[in-house]
Amino acid sequence: MTRINVKVDGVDHTDEVEPRMLLVHYLREQVGRTGTVVGCDTSNCGACTVHLDGRSVKSCNVLAVQADGHEVTTIEGIADGDRLHAMQQAFHDCHALQCGYCTPGMIMQSIDLLNDNPNPSEDEIRHGLEGNLCRCTGYHNIVKAVQQAAGAGVGGGGGR
Amino acid sequence: MIPASFDYVAPATLDEALAALQRHGDGAKIIAGGQSLLPILRMRLNAPEILVDLGKVSELRGVFDDGPGLVIGAMTRYDELLSDPLAGAHAKLLVDAVATVADPQIRHRGTVGGALAHADPAGDVGAPALALDAQFVVVGPRGQRVVDGADFFVDHFTTAVGDDEILAAIRIPKHTGWGTRYEKFVRVVHQWSIVGVAAAVRVEGDTIAEAKIGLTNMGSTPVRARSAEQALAGVPIEEGAVAAAVASVAEGTNPPSDLQGDADYRRHLAQVLTRRAVLAAAGA
Numbered sequence: 279m280t281r282i283n284v285k286v287d288g289v290d291h292t293d294e295v296e297p298r299m300l301l302v303h304y305l306r307e308q309v310g311r312t313g314t315v316v317g318c319d320t321s322n323c324g325a326c327t328v329h330l331d332g333r334s335v336k337s338c339n340v341l342a343v344q345a346d347g348h349e350v351t352t353i354e355g356i357a358d359g360d361r362l363h364a365m366q367q368a369f370h371d372c373h374a375l376q377c378g379y380c381t382p383g384m385i386m387q388s389i390d391l392l393n394d395n396p397n398p399s400e401d402e403i404r405h406g407l408e409g410n411l412c413r414c415t416g417y418h419n420i421v422k423a424v425q426q427a428a429g430a431g432v433g434g435g436g437g438r
Numbered sequence: 439m440i441p442a443s444f445d446y447v448a449p450a451t452l453d454e455a456l457a458a459l460q461r462h463g464d465g466a467k468i469i470a471g472g473q474s475l476l477p478i479l480r481m482r483l484n485a486p487e488i489l490v491d492l493g494k495v496s497e498l499r500g501v502f503d504d505g506p507g508l509v510i511g512a513m514t515r516y517d518e519l520l521s522d523p524l525a526g527a528h529a530k531l532l533v534d535a536v537a538t539v540a541d542p543q544i545r546h547r548g549t550v551g552g553a554l555a556h557a558d559p560a561g562d563v564g565a566p567a568l569a570l571d572a573q574f575v576v577v578g579p580r581g582q583r584v585v586d587g588a589d590f591f592v593d594h595f596t597t598a599v600g601d602d603e604i605l606a607a608i609r610i611p612k613h614t615g616w617g618t619r620y621e622k623f624v625r626v627v628h629q630w631s632i633v634g635v636a637a638a639v640r641v642e643g644d645t646i647a648e649a650k651i652g653l654t655n656m657g658s659t660p661v662r663a664r665s666a667e668q669a670l671a672g673v674p675i676e677e678g679a680v681a682a683a684v685a686s687v688a689e690g691t692n693p694p695s696d697l698q699g700d701a702d703y704r705r706h707l708a709q710v711l712t713r714r715a716v717l718a719a720a721g722a
Contacts, residue, residue, distance in 0.1 A: 280446055297446030297489065298479070320442065322628075333517070333546040339476045340547065343446050343471075344493055353542050375678060383714055387543065394542075409541025 282346040286311060287355025295342045301335075302326045304342035305352060313354040313382055317411075324410030327383035328352045334390035336383075336409070351381035356389070358427030364430045365389050365423070374423035376414035384410050388424045398424070441479035445488040452497055452577060458490045460579060464601045466490050470513060470552030473544045492696060496665060498606055499550070501525050507611045509575075512551020512604070513640075517542075520551060529610045531618035531638045535566040538620060554590075555605045557597045557659070559694075560630035564591060564660030565652030566620060569636045570610045578603035591659035595670040613650075616640050621711040621720040622654070625698070631655050632698045633707040637715035639670075646673050646720055648681075656691040656708055663687045675720045677713070684712040 279294040286309050293308055305311045305328070314337060317325030321339040326335045329351040337350075356363040362370065365385050375381045384407065391398060391406035398406060403424045404417065412420060449455040461465050465487030469475050477624035478484050492498060501522045508528050510519070516536045519525050525533050532550075539545055539553070540561050553563040554574070567587065575583040576599050585598050592598060599605050622634040634654030642645045649670040651663040669683040688705035695701045 298441040298443055299478075300480075319480065321473070321544070324541070327543055330546075334543045335547050336543045338480075339473060339544070341446075341469075341472065341476070341489075343448070344472065344491060346448070347494075390542065405627075406542060407480065409543045415566065 280346075282343055282345050284342070284345045284347075285349040287311065287350070287352055297341065299342045300338050301330075301340040301342050301345055301350070302337035302375060304345075304385045305337060305350065308342075311352045311354050314352045315379060315382055316385070317379065320327045322411065323380070323383070324407075325380050325383040325389060327386040327410065329390065332393075335347050337363050351386075353386060354412070356385075358392070363412075365392075368423040368427040368432075369420070372419045372423040372426055374415065374419040375412075380410060380412045380414075384412065384420060388420075388427065389426065389432065392428055394433075396431075396433035397428055400425070442485045443478075443484050444479075444486050446491065447488060448491040448494050450494050452495055452604065452606065453488055455492060455495055456577065456579060456602070458488075459602045459604070462488050462490075465622050466601075467493060468555070468604065470555070471515060471547040471549040472552075473540070473548035474552065474556045474558065476613065479661065485494065492604070504609070507609050509549055509607050509609050511607050512555070514550050516545040516548045516550065520545070528612040528614050529570060531566045531570055531613070531620065531636055532563070532610065534618050535562045535620040535634070535636055536624075538622045538634075544628075548566070550608070551605045555597055555599055557591055558630070559594055559596050559658055559660065560655040562620070562631060562634055562654055565634060565654040566636035566638075567608060567610070567652070568660050569638055569650040569652035570613055571650070573609045574598070574605060575607040575609060576600075577606045582606070584609070587662070594658045607629075613638055617719040617721055619715040621715040621718070623707055623711060633693070633704050633711060635708065635711040635715040637712065637719045639716060639719040640691045641675065641720050644674055645672050646675060646716070649716060649719075651712060651716070653686070653687070653691065653708055653712075656688065656693045658692070658706060661691055663712070665689065670716060675717070675722050677717060677722070679715050679722055680720075680722075684709060684716060687712045691721045
């Protein structure tokens with residue numbers, strides 16, 4: 279077992295973990311943050327995307343021990359109390375989901391995308407989400423949601 | 439728990455990392471960004487006794503100017519290279535290729551040195567490194583040695599780096615002002631290259647003065663296309679002339695046949711993609 283110190287959604291955690299434990303399993307099973315889901319287990323689908331020190335990563339493709347000394351933000355750490363994050367609100371407003379399974383990762387990657395590029399074109403949004411698979415929506419409303427969030431100033435931009 | 443059980447150590451310095459490799463011999467496996475290794479561990483294709491994590495070894499990270507060349511630390515993440523002004527100015531071909539690797543999440547974690555040491559022949563970093571005459575700085579218990587590109591890649595997933603050694607950096611001679619293009623052919627955008635072609639071109643007037651070309655997934659290692667490079671020297675920047683000069687680019691290569699395409703198909707692709715890459719790099 280290895281001792282790790284990880285800040286998850288603003289709260290410090292000290293835990294003993296097996297080195298082989300994936301970050302996504304640590305978040306779900308040890309920290310209880312089950313909002314982050316396991317999708318494909320192959321690092322393809324992006325459903326498990328979280329932010330590690332502010333940048334998006336696939337938490338099935340990171341070991342919990344690699345997060346030692348770092349800060350993780352999950353889908354459960356972005357709302358302000360009952361007030362949804364502007365990206366969550368945009369996904370709600372634009373009906374950017376059907377089954378919802380890809381949504382936690384899709385939202386976390388969309389926030390990262392706008393942090394990097396506050397005013398992306400449609401093409402840049404589609405490429406920015408290329409590591410996240412949605413098998414329901416055909417992506418159309420997801421792209422609209424990211425555009426709405428960009429217009430609302432997520433990532434610091436003023437929108438188009 | 440999906441991977442098999444292993445021990446773990448995260449040294450803070452290169453010397454401590456080398457000591458850990460000495461202590462554990464060939465049961466140890468280095469983890470850099472882990473974006474290739476984690477899938478392997480999850481599928482239990484490899485079962486190391488201990489992982490030596492280089493994530494806390496800060497001396498292996500960053501891009502530095504050493505005068506005639508750039509030194510790129512092995513633990514420099516793809517995303518850091520993409521926004522690095524030195525790399526953009528002097529090693530743009532490498533930046534072009536790295537921009538095509540996998541997806542944004544992977545590029546936030548994956549490292550240049552990790553990809554090179556992993557030596558997947560379908561990986562995108564080896565071909566541009568070879569094309570730009572990269573030298574590989576390898577450290578071990580007997581000190582540091584510098585390995586040329588021709589000697590670094592040995593076979594599928596096999597390099598000149600020994601069990602007790604670590605790839606610390608690559609050194610790339612500056613290619614300031616060269617035109618560059620990485621042409622990658624894939625069915626699905628974040629998958630491995632079926633074939634990739636890395637081309638850097640120095641243009642004088644209306645002709646190609648010098649060209650350097652590396653091929654991805656055209657053999658068990660990245661390949662340098664020397665004969666096509668020679669044929670391109672002095673060629674006017676015109677589609678017909680460039681196509682003729684690169685017609686034999688796949689000669690002597692030994693590409694794989696798999697579900698993505700057979701070897702003949704890959705030889706055809708190499709020719710088409712080299713023409714496109716050279717013309718784009720030359721600004722045509």
